[in-house]
Amino acid sequence: MLVSPIQRAITEPPIVRRLLIGLTLGFLTLFLFLPLAAVFYEALRKGLGVYFAALVDPDAAAAIRLTLLCAMIAVPLNLVFGIAAAWAIAKFEFHGKSVLITLIDLPFAVSPVIAGLIYVLMFGAQGWLGPWLAAHDIKILFAVPGIVLATVFVTFPFIARELIPLMQEQGIEEEEAALVLGASGWQTFWRITLPNIKWGLLYGVVLCTARAMGEFGAVSVVSGHIRGATNTLPLQVEILYNEYQFAAAFAVASLLTVLALVMLAVKALIEWQAHQTRRAALAAKGETEG
Amino acid sequence: MTPDAAIRARFQVIWPRFTLDIDLTLPGRGVTALFGHSGSGKTTLLRCLAGLERHCVGLLHFKGEIWQDSERGIFRPTHQRPLGYVFQEASLFPHLSVQKNLDYGRTRVNHAHKVSLEDVVELLGIAHLLDRMPDRLSGGERQRVAIARSLATSPELLLMDEPLAALDLKRKNEILPYLERLRDELDIPVCYVSHSPDEVARLADHIVLLAEGRVVAAGGLRETLARLDLPTAFTEDAGVVIEAVVASHDEAYHLTRLDFPGGSVVVARRPEAIGRQLRFRIYARDVSLTLTRAEGTSIINLLSATVTEVADADTPAHVLVQLDVGGTPLIARITRRSRDHLHLAPGQPLWAQIKAVALLA
Numbered sequence: 001m002l003v004s005p006i007q008r009a010i011t012e013p014p015i016v017r018r019l020l021i022g023l024t025l026g027f028l029t030l031f032l033f034l035p036l037a038a039v040f041y042e043a044l045r046k047g048l049g050v051y052f053a054a055l056v057d058p059d060a061a062a063a064i065r066l067t068l069l070c071a072m073i074a075v076p077l078n079l080v081f082g083i084a085a086a087w088a089i090a091k092f093e094f095h096g097k098s099v100l101i102t103l104i105d106l107p108f109a110v111s112p113v114i115a116g117l118i119y120v121l122m123f124g125a126q127g128w129l130g131p132w133l134a135a136h137d138i139k140i141l142f143a144v145p146g147i148v149l150a151t152v153f154v155t156f157p158f159i160a161r162e163l164i165p166l167m168q169e170q171g172i173e174e175e176e177a178a179l180v181l182g183a184s185g186w187q188t189f190w191r192i193t194l195p196n197i198k199w200g201l202l203y204g205v206v207l208c209t210a211r212a213m214g215e216f217g218a219v220s221v222v223s224g225h226i227r228g229a230t231n232t233l234p235l236q237v238e239i240l241y242n243e244y245q246f247a248a249a250f251a252v253a254s255l256l257t258v259l260a261l262v263m264l265a266v267k268a269l270i271e272w273q274a275h276q277t278r279r280a281a282l283a284a285k286g287e288t289e290g
Numbered sequence: 291m292t293p294d295a296a297i298r299a300r301f302q303v304i305w306p307r308f309t310l311d312i313d314l315t316l317p318g319r320g321v322t323a324l325f326g327h328s329g330s331g332k333t334t335l336l337r338c339l340a341g342l343e344r345h346c347v348g349l350l351h352f353k354g355e356i357w358q359d360s361e362r363g364i365f366r367p368t369h370q371r372p373l374g375y376v377f378q379e380a381s382l383f384p385h386l387s388v389q390k391n392l393d394y395g396r397t398r399v400n401h402a403h404k405v406s407l408e409d410v411v412e413l414l415g416i417a418h419l420l421d422r423m424p425d426r427l428s429g430g431e432r433q434r435v436a437i438a439r440s441l442a443t444s445p446e447l448l449l450m451d452e453p454l455a456a457l458d459l460k461r462k463n464e465i466l467p468y469l470e471r472l473r474d475e476l477d478i479p480v481c482y483v484s485h486s487p488d489e490v491a492r493l494a495d496h497i498v499l500l501a502e503g504r505v506v507a508a509g510g511l512r513e514t515l516a517r518l519d520l521p522t523a524f525t526e527d528a529g530v531v532i533e534a535v536v537a538s539h540d541e542a543y544h545l546t547r548l549d550f551p552g553g554s555v556v557v558a559r560r561p562e563a564i565g566r567q568l569r570f571r572i573y574a575r576d577v578s579l580t581l582t583r584a585e586g587t588s589i590i591n592l593l594s595a596t597v598t599e600v601a602d603a604d605t606p607a608h609v610l611v612q613l614d615v616g617g618t619p620l621i622a623r624i625t626r627r628s629r630d631h632l633h634l635a636p637g638q639p640l641w642a643q644i645k646a647v648a649l650l651a
Contacts, residue, residue, distance in 0.1 A: 174383060
């Protein structure tokens with residue numbers, strides 16, 4: 001690999017380089033690796049028996065099921081929303097587009113607790129729709145629907161945010177080419193648009209899933225903490241911890257951590273795949289035009 | 291030509307800084323060049339024909355079918371119009387092989403295939419590329435595949451938006467012969483957007499000159515280019531296009547004689563066989579005039595002509611003189627002083643001189 005003069009000009013002396021790398025590593029060790037290791041250490045300290053007992057506990061199992069259910073509803077919803085929003089923003093011109101982009105970022109800016117409170121305000125007993133819901137015997141707050149809603153709110157920017165720049169960069173040339181070849185809008189989407197955005201889409205889905213499973217604040221407000229019914233994994237960890245069941249709390253936490261790490265690994269794999277595809281394309285281009 | 295054999299288009303597009311306002315009848319056969327500088331509205335017009343321009347209001351009749359009639363609320367969406375569209379950039383689908391790119395539109399054509407894929411592949415010389423992915427093609431190959439892909443759908447109208455603009459000169463010359471074959475072998479109307487006079491001269495049968503969203507002139511290529519009343523922007527490069535036949539080769543001097551109605555010219559040896567058709571441009575600036583047949587001159591090409599019109603050119607120093615060479619029009623760019631010196635006026639017989647080295651150079 002060639003080093004251009006510009007690159008050389010900004011390269012620091014070796015001592016500075018080593019210092020910076022050491023600092024980063026030290027920071028990561030102190031604030032990331034150590035706590036992670038502590039989770040697993042604490043979880044397994046009283047032996048494997050206690051560890052697995054904590055995981056098969058009915059309340060813990062219910063929490064696992066609820067967490068997965070929430071993710072399974074929230075992620076597809078946000079997938080549809082994300083594609084629709086990115087499509088509208090990247091391919092059409094309309095008034096208020098920048099406002100829409102800003103609104104999509106809202107869940108990033110708003111504290112999750114506030115997101116939860118919004119739903120309490122809307123669906124709570126004293127809320128706008130509370131009396132009507134009560135009259136019709138529909139439970140949203142302190143029940144699964146509320147938890148799903150809060151999760152959707154907190155995670156909806158993830159896929160849209162990933163797709164918008166990607167689709168903007170790709171423009172509309174290929175879609176127009178498909179149109180003039182006689183493909184309808186729907187056929188164009190399946191055969192042309194989707195293959196073009198698949199890596200970004202997968203990446204967004206993974207991030208969204210990780211966040212949907214890990215969300216605490218918003219879910220905590222709307223869940224009501226009913227054991228075995230409305231506790232997700234993060235809430236279960238909190239309850240166990242507050243009851244001084246440290247081994248069980250860390251066991252459940254370790255499960256959540258493992259889920260997060262799996263998602264991280266999938267994300268890395270997707271990035272690597274997308275990078276390979278891009279490199280192959282670039283190499284081929286250089287070959288034919290060089 | 292019967293009225294229903296043609297394309298009738300009346301479009302209006304109004305944007306903050308640009309207005310397209312045209313009313314055109316295009317022939318149902320042959321290549322029509324939409325010619326103009328950047329911003330003249332030629333691409334917008336093409337997109338209106340394809341139905342890709344959302345803000346286009348107006349009327350479009352294609353061979354008796356109504357494709358658009360805004361007053362009656364009729365608009366046939368792009369994917370239901372039997373047309374082919376070649377973009378400036380080839381727009382091949384990067385995740386599909388050349389073969390699959392070609393198949394993409396074909397699977398969607400309802401009527402019985404009129405065009406066989408083999409013919410299209412042969413016409414554009416891409417048989418050896420079928421298994422490749424688009425990113426393994428050169429710019430010229432990519433554009434040929436894009437043209438083949440649009441032809442494979444058996445279009446009834448072919449729209450081409452500067453298909454050579456993104457290519458360098460070498461690739462342009464590699465693809466132009468294919469476009470000439472297309473012109474000669476296709477039986478459908480082709481609208482070809484270009485800002486290159488050379489491409490237009492080589493390919494077009496008809497021409498529509500556009501400036502600032504309006505039609506400045508429209509008609510047969512030869513008649514239109516021979517007009518002197520075009521806006522100055524088009525007279526800088528004034529010249530005519532002549533359709534000639536290769537008459538003979540002079541091997542000793544390495545020259546070729548080209549015959550056209552009303553005369554003949556000699557040019558540097560051409561590779562074409564005797565009897566082949568050949569188009570070439572004669573720029574007005576390469577034509578000089580003399581009242582008597584000059585002797586002792588290096589100029590070989592002397593054509594007997596009659597002045598039909600004299601008009602001002604884009605600079606006050608020059609005038610443009612339209613000549614008739616036995617039925618073939620010619621334009622000469624000379625100085626105003628020469629015009630007065632020779633007392634040029636319509637009806638006057640004289641000799642037009644063209645340097646052989648300026649032709650087909």
